Amino acid sequence: MEKRKIRVLLAKPGLDGHDRGAKVVALAMREAGMEVIYTGLHQTVASIVNQAVQEDVDVIGLSIMSGAHIPICIKLMGMIKEQGLDNKLVAVGGVIPNKDVPTLKGMGVQGIFPGGSYFNDIVSFIETHAPGR
């Protein structure tokens, strides 16, 4: 039986509108055979979690360039726990300084991909860590 394609919700939380990174990563994931749902800009965390449930995704990827990744991730991880979605793989990309990596990992964000990360690394991380793999 063929395995179900990995489903990824790629989200742009908050007010930041720089979406070059999100779009190129979306194209790379699609080329790697994943199903990518892109939220578009200016999403609230609640609406991202809602879409993750609706679309029944395996992975939630956030793209954040404004520097607000920590407050946004705190909110998202809290809401994920509340809703019992702990099995979803969460990854974040964007302008992420090295010093913030332990904080993000500590709250359960497993994948952290700062600007300049390689598509291959992102894809193989998801293929390895997506639930049920």
Add this chain to the structure above:
Amino acid sequence: MGVATYIKDKKDAIKEVILQSGIKVKPVYTPDDLEEIGFDYQKDLGDAGEFPFTRSIHPLGFRSRNWTTRQYTGFGTPEETNERFKLMISHGQTGLNVAFDLPTQMGYDSDDEMAEGEVGRVGMAVDSLRDFEIAFKDIQLNRIGSGLTINAVASVMLAMYQSVAEGFGYQKTEISATPQNDILKEIVGRGAWIYPVEPAVRLIGDTIEYAMKELPRCNPVSVCGYHIRESGCTPSQEISYAFMIAFAYIDNVVARGYRAEEFVGSFSFNLNIYGNLWETVAKFRAARKLWAKLLRDRYGVQDKKALFLRGIFGGGGSGMTKQQPENNIMRGAYYALAAALSGAQTTALCSFDEAYTIPTERAALLSLRTFQILMDEIGLRDTVDPLAGSYFMETLTKQMEEKILEEMEKVEKMGGMVEAVASGYVQREVGRQAYEFEKKIQSGEITKVGVNKYTEGVDMEVELHEYNDEWAKLQIDRLRKLRQERDNTAVSQSLKALEQAARQKENVMPYLVDCCKAYATVGEMANVFRDVFGQYREPGIF
């Protein structure tokens, strides 16, 4: 054959060079190349300061007038920003380039739920005129011009700038502000949009019409190819899209019964520098020439000054890397060199730490010094358009011109930029280019030093600008106090009048000035437009 035979180690030979705009570069250029393109000095270049202005818009270039340096500045509260403004001015910066935080750019007050975590983060927080009074305190607004990086609510900020200047005792006729005010590029590339395209373009038309009559020294629009290039398009497409966007704004005002000649001289451009040096210089030379010709042929503009392509040519953030960040200092210097060789009127550089966060004081000063070294030490001011007449540069300028026109024609066939953006064509094309480019970086086909080549060495750590949570608290306290202290009857009256003007398609600018002077907040004014215009919805672009 070719270059390879002269190189001892053949593996180092470069066999083919294709610029991002799709132009092939030959190893050697000769007078034959000029002949082939039919190069004609008067027709293709003209003297500096003469039509078609390929060489320069000023007869003596930087000899008669140094460029203006405007580092993008603003963070935290208006107090913090005011201090940084003064510091940069004391170090020889000659203009301001104001960065607003995202809630301000998106028309939310600092205490709005949507603003959480973002107040004062990527720019200064502005809720009301009170904040402008602090930010511009002791700045001579009749002498220092200000770029305002604001788009969806640019009309609000231009009104606020006029209000603060008048409050300080300046005449509105002597102040110079350049709000970015380019919503189509926000939709294509930067994402700080609020309203649907049609009313958003109308607001831009309102600012242009108002500035034409009331604010003669202001440049109401800065058309930004810059951000579209940052989003991934090629250098030639950057100019194509910028020009098509400018036409959309011109058409809006022409439809109100004005001639382009009456207002187009107040337009400026914000254009990008990263990537290949030669392609960049050729891009600006081709752009200056084409802009003048197109305005003349399309809109019948005759006035010489109205044909000038003036602009800020800035070092692009996309060229900067997170890896080996100190290399960005060198990149910045070369981008500044490109700006100088291209005859920029105004310049700014992304600082070396901007792949991480907004710049520290040290990084911002280093960018300023980079410009000063070029102009005062190395001799970039000595002569106009020093690459003119080069077999290579003139050939490339001509080829860039053709490429720019090619993509403009595609958009033209779709019915213009408003339609090409509404259908998602431009966004798709830009996204595709970004993806192709990124794949080439990742495969090593395009070299990026410290990223895919010469990656060994110490991983340098940089000192980072730190965000302070206290700023949001201070800002929210001030806002709440303001709401209690101001004359709330006057505020609601001014907002009501604004709403009526927006509904009746009157020019909203005078009403916005009244709102600002009554200390209405940015969020309140933006919400009036939200109620009347609704909100933009992104087309599916994948």
